Amino acid sequence: MVLFSASVLTLLGFIYWSTAGYMSRQADETIKAEIKGLAERYETDGIGGLTAQIADRLTAQQPGDSSIYLLADRQLNPLVGNIDRWPRVREDEQGWFNFQLGGSATKRIHRARARAFVLKGNFYLLVGRDMFELEDTQKLIIRTLSWGMAITLAFALLGGVMMSRSMMRRIEMINRTSREIMSGDLTKRIPTNHSEDDFDALADNLNRMLDQIELLMDGVRRVSDNIAHDLRTPLARLRRGLESLRMSDVKDESRQDLIDNAVNEADGLLTTFNALLRIARIESEARREGFDRIELQPLLRDVGDLYGPVAEEKGLVFTLACQSSMTLFGDRDLLFQALANLLDNAIKYTPAGGNIAIGLEEGSRRVTICDTGPGVPESEWDKVFQRFYRLDHSRTTAGSGLGLSLVSAVAKLHGIELSLGSNDPGLCVTLQMPA
Amino acid sequence: MRVLVIEDDHDTAAYVVKGLKEQGHVADHAADGEAGLHLATGESYDVLVVDRMLPKLDGLSIIKSLRLANNQTPALILSALGEVDDRVQGLQAGGDDYLVKPFAFSELLARLEALVRRTDFEAPTTILQVADLEMDLLSRQVKRGGKIIELQPREFRLLEFLMRHSGQVVTRTMLLEKVWEYHFDPQTNVIDVHISRLRSKIDKEFSQPLLHTVRGAGYVLRAS
Numbered sequence: 001m002v003l004f005s006a007s008v009l010t011l012l013g014f015i016y017w018s019t020a021g022y023m024s025r026q027a028d029e030t031i032k033a034e035i036k037g038l039a040e041r042y043e044t045d046g047i048g049g050l051t052a053q054i055a056d057r058l059t060a061q062q063p064g065d066s067s068i069y070l071l072a073d074r075q076l077n078p079l080v081g082n083i084d085r086w087p088r089v090r091e092d093e094q095g096w097f098n099f100q101l102g103g104s105a106t107k108r109i110h111r112a113r114a115r116a117f118v119l120k121g122n123f124y125l126l127v128g129r130d131m132f133e134l135e136d137t138q139k140l141i142i143r144t145l146s147w148g149m150a151i152t153l154a155f156a157l158l159g160g161v162m163m164s165r166s167m168m169r170r171i172e173m174i175n176r177t178s179r180e181i182m183s184g185d186l187t188k189r190i191p192t193n194h195s196e197d198d199f200d201a202l203a204d205n206l207n208r209m210l211d212q213i214e215l216l217m218d219g220v221r222r223v224s225d226n227i228a229h230d231l232r233t234p235l236a237r238l239r240r241g242l243e244s245l246r247m248s249d250v251k252d253e254s255r256q257d258l259i260d261n262a263v264n265e266a267d268g269l270l271t272t273f274n275a276l277l278r279i280a281r282i283e284s285e286a287r288r289e290g291f292d293r294i295e296l297q298p299l300l301r302d303v304g305d306l307y308g309p310v311a312e313e314k315g316l317v318f319t320l321a322c323q324s325s326m327t328l329f330g331d332r333d334l335l336f337q338a339l340a341n342l343l344d345n346a347i348k349y350t351p352a353g354g355n356i357a358i359g360l361e362e363g364s365r366r367v368t369i370c371d372t373g374p375g376v377p378e379s380e381w382d383k384v385f386q387r388f389y390r391l392d393h394s395r396t397t398a399g400s401g402l403g404l405s406l407v408s409a410v411a412k413l414h415g416i417e418l419s420l421g422s423n424d425p426g427l428c429v430t431l432q433m434p435a
Numbered sequence: 436m437r438v439l440v441i442e443d444d445h446d447t448a449a450y451v452v453k454g455l456k457e458q459g460h461v462a463d464h465a466a467d468g469e470a471g472l473h474l475a476t477g478e479s480y481d482v483l484v485v486d487r488m489l490p491k492l493d494g495l496s497i498i499k500s501l502r503l504a505n506n507q508t509p510a511l512i513l514s515a516l517g518e519v520d521d522r523v524q525g526l527q528a529g530g531d532d533y534l535v536k537p538f539a540f541s542e543l544l545a546r547l548e549a550l551v552r553r554t555d556f557e558a559p560t561t562i563l564q565v566a567d568l569e570m571d572l573l574s575r576q577v578k579r580g581g582k583i584i585e586l587q588p589r590e591f592r593l594l595e596f597l598m599r600h601s602g603q604v605v606t607r608t609m610l611l612e613k614v615w616e617y618h619f620d621p622q623t624n625v626i627d628v629h630i631s632r633l634r635s636k637i638d639k640e641f642s643q644p645l646l647h648t649v650r651g652a653g654y655v656l657r658a659s
């Protein structure tokens with residue numbers, strides 16, 4: 001506000017200085033021109049002509065005309081003119097007399113400004129101007145500018161207050177929404193007024209951030225619900241086993257079985273927890289320190305080596321088509337784990353007599369794992385990578401529902417695009433390696 | 436064997452020491468890093484079980500100090516951290532094996548026995564023999580009772596590992612790590628299929644089975 005006032009003041013000061021200056025310069029020029037005219041008249045018509053001319057001018061003078069004329073002899077006694085005596089001040093450096101006029105009953109004192117000219121024959125000519133008109137004009141300018149400044153400042157103040165009030169209102173709106181969200185209502189959003197200003201952009205960004213947080217919160221909630229649900233069953237089985245073990249009438253051989261079962265249940269639970277922790281670590285850390293250039297061909301051969309006999313044992317035809325070579329920057333063990341999980345699934349769900357094929361396409365940088373099992377309906381394609389998600393028909397087979405989540409986490413860490421497709425019949429999993 | 440267990444968690448330490456003693460081994464226990472390093476340098480052990488996170492001095496520093504003092508006692512690192520980087524760090528520090536908590540005692544025992552055995556046969560062998568089963572490492576030929584047995588390369592490596600550790604229980608995880616050389620958690624017992632294939636080749640036509648399944652632990656190759 002102070003800065004604004006100062007700049008307005010400077011602007012108006014400049015306007016005043018230039019107009020007032022122009023006006024006084026204009027007056028000075030007029031005086032000089034008149035002296036020149038009168039001097040020329042004296043040259044041609046002598047003192048008589050000059051006197052007549054001055055007398056003419058004086059009689060023709062309109063009221064309000066502020067010209068001053070005085071012709072004096074060498075003792076400075078006035079001969080003709082509209083002031084009664086030669087001014088008793090000295091000229092300034094530029095040859096100007098600045099003196100005061102009036103002081104009578106009718107006229108207030110005002111400033112006058114004149115210039116003297118010495119004519120040949122020792123006559124003195126004084127031509128000047130009463131400055132009251134100029135002063136009045138200048139006063140008028142000052143008054144106008146002052147009002148202008150006052151009004152400008154008043155409007156600026158009003159505008160400023162209104163602007164900051166609207167700003168405060170919108171900040172308060174953001175604060176209120178934040179408080180509501182902090183108190184637990186994550187569905188609240190900051191209202192926007194579609195003006196596309198900075199506040200709207202801020203609100204938009206905050207809202208988008210809130211959407212993301214809500215999505216993540218939902219994910220966490222769903223996962224913990226699933227954990228609670230999926231781990232309760234094995235825990236209940238474990239408890240039931242231990243309970244029957246406590247009963248005294250259990251025979252020794254069935255006691256051993258019960259202990260084995262309990263240990264297996266506990267191992268299964270630990271496996272599930274380890275898988276969850278591993279997925280979480282892989283997802284959260286995105287660390288690549290252990291990464292190395294990995295040849296995919298030997299990796300696929302090793303997976304095939306390990307799982308091929310398992311597939312054949314189940315009566316499946318297992319083919320591995322990887323003649324070409326391809327490298328990937330990654331973690332050897334994690335990639336092996338992901339491929340093993342995919343193969344494990346394929347073998348588990350494909351009925352005897354089916355096919356399982358692994359392919360490596362060098363040009364498109366793709367690895368495919370196709371089976372002739374029941375496949376996955378298209379509507380479920382993106383859901384199967386969620387933790388604990390299991391298709392209805394797979395509920396009865398063994399498995400934690402975490403295998404594909406781990407695959408998905410590993411793929412994300414390596415920048416591998418994972419997609420499902422139909423093998424008609426069966427499922428094709430495609431791993432699109434990053435370029 | 437003489438085992439030093441450096442572990443600050445009292446329950447885990449008691450469980451390991453009790454288990455080792457029941458198996459007829461001698462086990463000492465140190466509850467922090469300094470005491471552990473002191474015992475490991477002062478006494479002579481066959482193998483060390485070192486927890487990674489320890490008060491006063493961490494497990495990796497203990498092993499590094501021992502190796503700098505030219506003490507080559509094999510060490511198995513126990514850790515709650517199981518990711519690849521952690522394992523690599525542990526092995527780089529001079530550890531010989533790495534086991535993630537929680538673990539089955541049978542797994543720990545099998546690994547300790549494997550570590551102790553490894554230091555035993557420093558001398559290069561070209562022929563491995565268990566009962567009438569014979570493996571020539573140079574010609575890569577396997578015979579049982581004078582009859583040649585054809586094996587796939589991976590089956591050969593599997594049998595070689597079992598023969599080198601004959602009489603010892605080896606776990607499925609150990610086989611995956613040593614024969615397939617991948618650290619991963621199989622969702623199913625994939626190893627069982629390979630073992631049964633191997634078994635059908637080396638045991639099927641012979642009266643005395645050599646490859647046995649040890650309930651709840653793994654497999655063992657032995658004459659009786």
